[in-house]
Amino acid sequence: MALDIRRFIQRFIEEAADHLPHLRGGVEALEQGDTNPERVNELFRAAHTLKGSSRMLKLVPIATVAHSTEELLSALRDGTQTATPNVISLLHQAIDALAGLVNLLAQGTPPAELPDTDLELCQALESAAAGVPPPSSTMPSAPGDSSFETGTSISPAPETTAKHPPSVENKPPLNELRLSDTVRVRLDRLDDVIRLMGEVLSGHHHLHTLVEHAHLLGSLLPAEQQAPITAFSRELKDSVLAHDALMSDLHDRALQMRMLPLSVVFDPLAQMVRDLGLSLGKQVNCRVVGSEIELDRQMIDHLSDPLIHLLRNALDHGLETPEERQASGKPPRGQLTLEAWQDGGWVVIEMRDDGAGIAVDTVRQKAVAKSLLSEEQLLTLSDQETLELIFLPGFSTKTMITDLSGRGVGMDVVKRTVVDELSGDLHISSEEGKGTTFTLRMPLSLAMMRVLLVQVGQITLGVTAPYVAELVERSPSNFIDAAGQTTLILRNEFVPVLSLADLLELPKTEHPADDVLLLVVHQRHQKLALIVDALVDERDMVIKPLPSHLRHQPLVSGMVSHGRNSLVSLLHVPALLERSRRKTQLDSATAHSNASHTHRILVVDDSLNTREIVKDVLEAWGYQVTLAENGRDGLNKALAEPFDAVLTDVEMPIMDGFALTASLRENDLYRHKPIIIITSREKEVDRRRGIEVGADAYIVKGSFDQNNLVDTLKALLG
Structure with missing residues (x-):
């Protein structure tokens, strides 16, 4: 049975009521000379989202104007057009036209009865985008001449729409009236x-x-x-x-x-899959599971955009045409699955397709072509880290720009929304030729979350529980130095240690020589141990959004009340980890290189922290380092290009270090190359097994010393 899209018109009206004021305010800022590239990006994304949502609901006049507006904003973003008075005027007229059309919807006008598309305005917008002045006959009329009333205020849609009020005679008898079991609340x-x-x-x-x-x-x-x-x-x-x-x-x-079922978002997406699949000449089955799972309305409102972007990319980038699928031995009809389930206080949403997958080599080539990373930097990334480059702003593997994708917009919006706005996590996995999966993990609500409050000097700061791995006490004597970075070995993993006061540039408190308190925060595979003074409190707290004048602060995600009249800032852990990475890279860049080695070293470890720390140690001594995240990834990279030595952990998924070492020794290229095992396994039986499979050295992480590692590598490389 076809989906009744009329149920979702109200949500579109509410969404447009958010985007249109941002569009108008952004254009007014451009008019005042604000040329901040991020502002143009925000305008572009708003128009892009309006276009996608209106197209999904078959609101053709709105989608057409939004598309032409997007074209002009794209030219501004790319620098091929500037914010001239004519451009600003056209953008204002476009926003007026969009607001007027949405206002008609809000007043109850059926989508089929909306005014025809303003082709003159669209032609003027697209001509300006191309840098071609339109003929005078095609210049749009002033906003006031429009056949419908414009404005940015969106009136709420009435509960029922009728051209004539019901007559008294048509009203049901009093004894037939029924009170509804629901009420409408603003x-x-x-x-x-x-x-x-x-x-x-x-x-x-x-x-x-x-x-x-x-x-x-x-x-x-x-x-x-x-x-x-x-x-x-x-x-x-x-x-x-x-x-x-x-x-x-x-x-x-x-x-x-305030909880709503995910069907509010999932149902229109299923319809969108069918419509876009037909327009692209692709056959697609869309399977929806778990749409009954409920989320806070705040989460639902933010979730629509990232899911639309993921779906459009899956259809345009991932799924092949029927002919291509049959040629590769697949059924002609592709499969796209949207599934949700609850995991404790979290909701997990997974979107997966059985398409062509993402070619890692293509991602690398595009990253270099767009100057997002240098070739040397790319060599240090694992396949998983390379895949995640698609979340960088402006990145696209599409060779041709279409109205669906290829503009480099979307994936950065997905990451920013899920990670920064929804305090969630985003993971991508892909296998070339078999398909791609995006996994979104988010809290049920942002209104109340478990929070840890810690003391740093005279200041109290908070961290939401999803980002907290553990709280431990350790003596500074247990710390090791790794390429100038203070590090703690915590359960077979190298975890960088930083003072939270230093990282935030706060007055530092002198810690005694005995144990210090470490707050270990994490985001997926990356961890950081932060030195704090004391744990103040831990409980469920109401999260307050930041006031508008503080929302530009990247390190603060919100506030909570503590005590009688005090507010405590919540640290945004992803931004904190990014700052620690930049600090570590800066320290590493200024470290003295004690040799001019040009040997290429492959480091294989499933811990991101361990890979990065060993990489910093070796690069500080002049080695060129490539990273791999497990034994299989390491074997593939070792066979794809030659390395002078291999350093590997033992306990890894897919293929462990013993199996990797044995496989490398079977290859002529690595029969006599140095292989060093670095592991927390210190039993003699493990050492013997390492020797049996062909390792040249066996270093225990618990007694890790960077000089020992470098000296061992020097001796083996001669």
């Missing part, structure tokens, strides 16, 4: 309720502090005066505890009122 009012409930919950938690103070006060009084204070303290504690569950349950119920 979203902003519901948001206010949830915000106020969060404030009440934070204030209620402060009562626990008062209980502790009352108990402490009672213990300081003389024995004969303690009885009344102790009784008051006990009654206060009982009252607070009795209300704890009630307050928490009340807040949970308020949040549940």
Whole structure:
């Protein structure tokens, strides 16, 4: 049965009500001389999203104007056009036209009855994009001459639409009237309720502090005066505890009122797959699983754009034509699956196709061609890290730009939305010839999350629990130096150690010589151990968005209330990890190179931290390093190009270090090349096995010393 897209018109109206003011404000900023490239990028993405959403709902006049607007913004982004008065005027007229059309939808006009596309305006926009002045006959009329009323304000759609009010005679008898089991509540009012409930919950938690103070006060009084204070303290504690569950349950119920099923997003996407598949000449089955899973409305609102971008790329880039599929032994009809499931307090969404997959070599070539990375930098990336280059702004493997893809927009939006805005995680896996899978992992809600509060000097900072790996105490004597980077070996993994105060450029606290407290944060495979002064608190807290004047701060993702009237900044861990990477790279670049070696070394380890640290050590001594993330990846790279030596871990997925070493020794090229095993396995039986499979040296991570590694490598390379 065909999908009734009328159900999703209201969501499009709400989405457009967000994008149109941003478009207008951005164009006004351009008019004032703001040439920030990111602003033009934001305008381009907004037009791109409006075009995709309106096309999906067959809103042809809106999609056509949005596409022509996107063309002109693309020219501004690429630098082939500048923000001249004529260009600014055209953009204003385009936004007026879009706002007018959306306003008609909001007032109840059926999509089929929207005014015809303003072809003169579209031609003027596309001529300006191409740098060709349009003939005077095709210049668009002033906005005020439009046949429909324009404006940026979007009126809410009425619950029912009718040309004539119902007559009294047509009304049902009173005894047939039924009260609905639902009521319509404006979203902003519901948001206010949830915000106020969060404030009440934070204030209620402060009562626990008062209980502790009352108990402490009672213990300081003389024995004969303690009885009344102790009784008051006990009654206060009982009252607070009795209300704890009630307050928490009340807040949970308020949040549940804002939950929506994923079908709100999934259903129109399934229709989009069918329509775009036909337009591209591709046969596609779309399978949707888990659409009943519920997410906070805040999450749903942000989720539509990244899923649309992923789907369009899967159809245009990934899935082949029926002829191409049959030639490669596949059924002519492709399969695209959109699946969701709940994992504790998280929702996982997976989009997978059985298409051509992503060619890693093509990604490398495009990255070099677009000057995103140098050839030397690419050599240090594993296949997985190379795949993730597609999330860089402006990256596209498409050889031809179309209205669907190839413009370098979309994947950077996906990553920014999922990771930065939704505090989630994004993973890509692809096998050439077999297909690609994108996995999005996100919290159920951003309104309340588990938060750890830590003390750094005189400042309290917070980190949301999804980014926290563990909290440990270690003596500085356990730290090792790796290419100038302080490092901790934590369960067979090298974890860089940095002072959080140093990283944030805060006043530093001197730590005693005994154990220090380490907050280990992570994002997927990357970890960082941050030295903090103390753990202040750990509990579920209401997340407050940053005020508008602070939203440009990359290291802060939000705020929480603590104590009576204090606000605590939440650290944005992905940005923190990026800053630590830049700091490490800068330190490595300034490190003294003690030799001029040009030997090429392959480092194989499934831990990103370990790979990067060993790479820094070797590059500081002048070696050229290539990284691999497991034994199979290492074997493929070793056979693809020659290396002077191989360093490998033992415990890795797919193929371990012993199997890798044995396989390399069977190849003539590596029969006599140095192979060094670096592992946490220190039993004699493991050492013997390493020797049996052909390793030249066996270094235990627990006693890792960079000079020992370099000296061993020097001796083996002669």
